[in-house]
Amino acid sequence: MNFYKVIEEPNNNNYALIKERIAVRGVIYRKDKLLLVQSNRDYYKFPGGGVEKEESLEDGLIREIREETGYVNCQLIRKMGTVIERKIDEYDNNALFQMISVYYLCELVDEYKVSPELDDYENEEQFTPVWILPEEAIRQNQIMINQLEQNSFLKRESFVLNQLNQFFNKNK
Template identity: 55%
Template structure:
């Protein structure tokens, strides 16, 4: 399975600038349970985070899983897909923020 989902903020207006960020997320399951981490906003998400400069998606995923869960023996398997989210940037006027998150088993 490999999906691509695009989610745009309702009533999204055109922008002069697009700020892009790439992230990677791990879908970790065991015994029909899914591992999620609680964010600082109180919601739950798949472990993962933003890609650093000159870092591969696999390197990023291993680092983020280790940082967020303490699990250091992460084996990256199949890519499930990606989600592209677009919304008005919170910090820069007339800018659009686009986050592309890649999901892996």
Template identity: 45%
Template sequence: MFETVLGKPKNAKTELKMKYRTAVKAVIFQNHKILLMHSNRGDFKFPGGGVEEGETLHAALIREIAEETGYVHCVVNEPLGIVTQRHMDLFNEESLFEMTSHYFRCELTDSEKVPQQLEGYESELEMVPKWVTLDEAINGNESLKDQFDNNRWIERENYVLRELKKLYVYKER
């Protein structure tokens, strides 16, 4: 299992307010490929998103997988790791934002899909689910990491993709 903290805010004052968010991310492998969300800019991120108040991590992940990928029959298995990111809040310069992302190995139990239900920024980025190799995702993200503002997920997702590559969780079981 992996765990890391990414981001060290520059000039962070100790009296800053903290804003916290918990997120869940799905690691879904089939036939040596991983299911990721691909944007119109060419970057990749894991399907998943924020946990709503009163929602369990597993319930949030099943909901997010259905909303983002359209796959409605998914089983959440063991946790693979946690990544915590800290940075100055984009919307309030007096706050430090901390997001903790929980990654779980998941399995699709069939290929039934429904239409995607994307959030605003996901629709703007024309996010689509795509099966790719770990190397395709890592290389695609690396080639774009310095090209866009507010694209912190590339560092996070590539950290996880590299950890998965080390762990060889993509091998068929």
């Protein structure tokens, strides 16, 4: 599996300045369920986030999975795909913000967990790791796409959930 998608908001061309962020996201299955992070705003997302300066993609993803889910012993298996989001930067109307999210199939080596180390906004949204059927997460995220004003991340996560669901259902 190797997916690629660009999600662009309308009217986001002709910008001289492009701000870019690279993020990594983990796809972790246990039997038929995915490890996702649930928000108190009733959406689901893959564990992951921005790669820090001087950090490898692998190290960044292992750190993000630990911070958001508490699972410590995770290994990357292979890259599954990339989604690029382009939109007007929310802090600078003269700039284009481009988020490149790289998704990796990962495996938990064991069940050892520590307490998650959430950022302020993650604490505010009470991020909680959950094992969920992909269909359930897809259904709930579709509802939330229509309710949340800033939702490009939900479009991204829903696209990936649908890609994974189709792939794994076809290969059962």
